[in-house]
Amino acid sequence: MRKVITVFMTMALAAGPAFPAGATEIAEILSNPDEWAGRDIEVTGELIGDFGRHSGAFWLQMNDGPYANNPLLETGLLLGSNVGITLRVPPELFEQIAAVEQPGGYRWRGPLVHAIGEFRYHDPDRTGETYIAVTGLELVEPGYHLPSEATGPWGAIGVILAAVAGWVLLQHARQRRRERRLED
């Protein structure tokens, strides 16, 4: 069962709606970075890879491309490359999610989160890195296991092939020994 846990917080404790409707697609942000630089933006996507912690914050990759909602292992659909951006999340915001979640990866669809923050494009404070400095984070859907792929006959065929190779090599070795004995 996919329960929805909301751990919404805002760092700035600003008044008004923290998550205005409508997240921006990461691809749109990345293809027009100048337009979005320095602006507060909202993104929704899957946390994937690792939960890194350094420089006083958590560093997470968020993918909102086609696989965030349609994991390949679940749907079998190939929908192109991943589209992702880094989120820099203050510990107090992140720890509530980290307590219950792990990032996405093989056979694991990571948690879907909704983030709001400032898009830092080529941030001089981080020697030119690009990321979103998150001020609000909401868990939209927890991560879950993806189905394992069917193994198929390939392993068995491989074992047979390896056995045949071993037998052939043995025959050759015997033949060479016979030839050497005859030569001697």
Place this chain on the structure above:
Amino acid sequence: MLIRPQASDLKLISFQLGRVLYVVGIAGVIPLIWALADRDWHSASSFIFMIGLALAIAASVERFRPRDEHAGWHHGMVTVALVWLAVPALGAIPLALSRHYGRVLDAYFDAMSGVTTTGLALIQDLDHLAPSINVWRSALQFLGGQGIVLAALMFFGGGGVLALYHGEARDERIFPSVGSTARFIWSVSLFHAAFGITALWVVGSFVLGFDPFRSLFHAITIFMSAFDTGGFAPMSTSIGYYHSITYEAVIGVLMVAGALSFGAHYALWRGPRNLLRNLEARAILITFAGTLLIAFVGLAATGLYTDSFSLARQGLFQILSAHTGTGFATVQPTDLVLWSGLAFGGITLAMSFGGMGSSTAGGVKALRIGLTVRSLWNLIKEALLPEGTVISERYWQSTAKVMRPELAQSVMTISLLYVGLYMLGAAVGIAYGVPLQQAMFESVSAAANVGLSVGVVDPGMPVLLEVVYLLQMWIGRLEFVAVFALIGFAVTWVIGE
């Protein structure tokens, strides 16, 4: 009259090819263990199939073992050209079975990109890929960078090794025998592996705060791709994923180490002064400084980075990655496209120059550039100085050498062939509507085995363009000669008598 190859030639080539396939089978055990440890039965079965097939093919050609294993020059060249087609075909099996590829050709493209240490990728949903398959992608780069044939030589030795060695675009022997040179190369690599994996793991675990096991996974895959100037990264955002100058610095050291020839490693062990006397070392330092300067000026002109530290960090990493032929990036392809004008030109030039000869880097190579410039400079001097003036044709490359006209001609021919190869890919790209700058960038990236991309290489790219890039990677890695030998072999097979 062209002489048709005989059955004995084919048998010898098949036998040598078989030996190399054993190496692929052995290499496949590493990701297999990873998959089994991960309880990833699907990937494990695909590795077992690949290993079984490699061993079966290799064993089946054992019967062609000749009494005299001595192979001629053309046998070696043809074998190497075929090896670099066959190994990606086997290596593509686990990739294709992973279901992360739209077409079998895409999996073959990625395997070729791996083996040739290019790093262009058509994989889809990389971020959910099985770790063992990711390890295999990097292992392909390690295997290709170290030299598949070189690995086979270490295991099996045998006759005709020199031709095989040269066919793989390695033309220096550090020690008198190819076998001892091969052992030296692998020793240097293992030394760097110990350093690189440890350093990356320490930074990943203690600076970036990754889980120690995940950090080891990143360290192993990144090391194999960095030291062998490959460029496959385990995450879709490449090195930009880590957001760490320290991590980038370690990777930078590994990329430079990979772009040095193993002769240069040997010279470095004996003292850096020996290395800096070499024409090749001087040439690579000059081209690196030149392209870096061009990129800096270009980047400053675009105004993409508002401060000099940002510009220096991002510019340096991208140029280092381009010049060493690695293909790692700290910026996304959509961002790289914005590095227009001079910055774009600087990266493209850096990619086209490449690293040192007999290294894992691709491109024209520093020694050829040094010799070409030297040769042109002599021509200018000849025209300007009074008739009869003696112009020195000596240069230093480990020892004092003389640039004979044949050498100058061969160097210029290969350099021109590279330019032609770059143009060919660009022309096909343009024909498909890719803008000139981007078509040139992607073509040079493929032919010089770099792997930086501005997004032209994409799972939805046209098949013909994909095939052209694939051939560019293959031809560029083998530096033409082995490919020409294979074409000659095929032609004489058809029309020879």
